[in-house]
Amino acid sequence: MKRLEDVDVEVSNGEMDDQEILAYIHYLKDKFKNETLSSLKLNIDGDYVDMHYHLIPTPFERIRRITGYLVGTLDRFNDAKRAEERDRVKHAVK
Numbered sequence: 001m002k003r004l005e006d007v008d009v010e011v012s013n014g015e016m017d018d019q020e021i022l023a024y025i026h027y028l029k030d031k032f033k034n035e036t037l038s039s040l041k042l043n044i045d046g047d048y049v050d051m052h053y054h055l056i057p058t059p060f061e062r063i064r065r066i067t068g069y070l071v072g073t074l075d076r077f078n079d080a081k082r083a084e085e086r087d088r089v090k091h092a093v094k
Contacts, residue, residue: 008040040052
């Protein structure tokens with residue numbers, strides 16, 4: 001197993017030069033722009049190459065609309081806005 005461009009790469013059933021491996025890595029990084037490629041297994045089968053890869057989703061911050069403001073967390077609210085959020089009617093999803 002080798003590591004190229006922060007990706008763990010394993011080649012089985014043959015050999016492949018680094019330039020060709022990088023081409024597969026760049027292909028997957030272009031295809032999945034919003035995720036991080038962590039590992040890639042390349043299985044050589046004659047003229048074909050089977051790719052098995054693992055992606056790490058990009059973390060995101062949840063933003064909600066609370067009391068007229070788009071916020072991720074309430075830590076920047078003053079006491080009055082915190083009270084307004086605490087006293088509002090919250091609806092359950094069924």
